[in-house]
Amino acid sequence: MRTSSLILAVLVTVLLTVPIAQAQFVSNVSKVGTTAATFLEVGIGARATSMGGAFVAVANDASAIYWNPAGMARLPYSETMFVHAEWLADISFDNVSGVIPVGNNMALGAFVTTVSMDEMAVRTVDLPDGTGEFFDAGDMAFGASFAAMLTDKLSIGVTGKYVRQYIWHMDASAVALDMGLLFDTPFDKLKLGMSISNWGSDMQMTGRDTRIYYDTDPNNPGNNDKIQGNLETETWSLPLTFRAGLSYPWDIGTEYKLIAAIDAVHPNNNYEYVNLGAELNMRNWAYLRGGYKTLFLDDSEQGMTLGAGLRYRMHSNVAFIADITYADFGRLENVFRYSLGVQF
Helix, strand or coil, X not given: CHHHHHHHHHHHHHHHHHHHHHCCCCCCCCCCCCECCHHHHCCCCHHHHHCCCCCCCCCCXXXXXXXXXXXXXXXXXXXXEEEEEEEHHHEEEEEXXXXXXXXXXXXXEEEEEEEECCCEECCCCCCCCCCCCEECEEEEEEEEEEEEECCCCEEEEEEEEEEEEEECCEEEEEEEEEEEEEEECCCCCCEEEEEEEEEEXXXXXXXXXXXXXXXXXXXXXXXXXXXXXXXXXXXXXXXXXXXXXXXXXXXXXXXXXXXXXXXXXXXXXXCCXXXXXXXXXXXXCEEEEEEEEEECCCCCCCCEEEEEEEEEEXXXXXXXXXXXXXXXXXXXXXXXXXXXEEEC
């Protein structure tokens, strides 16, 4: 027990130190819009998002790669999850995640996330109807995860990933880490989860659209007036996010179960907020879920979330899962997310 407590204390210290060290506390400034790759903040999985994103202490499906990689070590089966959302402004969001248990109380995982949009016409002041050219923009991230049970009550996990954004002839990339822990507390079935996401390098747009021709001496008519150069763009940090949460399950009779969860979230590009969520499991084949996202966050367009799911077992080793989420985005369009999963 002493060893478990010591390991837990060290991991909690690490997870708390990173966001505090990187935070720049400026009074009354939320820092919204000051990070790159904000698609990394879009929650993965219709189940988790229908619970208001309160999932760091649940993390018991393939979406654990995103919310808390430590949860992968507790999965008794392999699982693959496919996620799709028609995001705001006609943007398509897709994710594929997979987890495979290996060895003794260990698991490996991998994921790919893409964000895409339809092509748009290139317009200028002189040619407002279009130049005949078209451009598009998009994001992608992919990575691999590892998780292990350090004791019978404590698991840890880490994800390494590559992140890229592009628009027309420009792109930016970065590498990052996610880290998490999941701990069975001494208080009955109460679980504690903590994670830090997107701890990595800064992003900087580069490409041919910053190329210029420069005359180093415009007063000298005989020199080269077309020396190639590049405008230097700003660097932007990734959306570093720290989550800490609790989850608790209740047995309602022999055929129904209820999970309640709460997450406190500290991002580096906004104020702190709280997510709440719950899931009702009915006979292990039908699920109802609800939650509230960004509670206590000023000027948030997010709020209530609702969802449902079905689980169909083909035979003892294979099951198919379908989930859907509705999320209220206030003055923006409401968003539906869809997930399909296979357990084997």
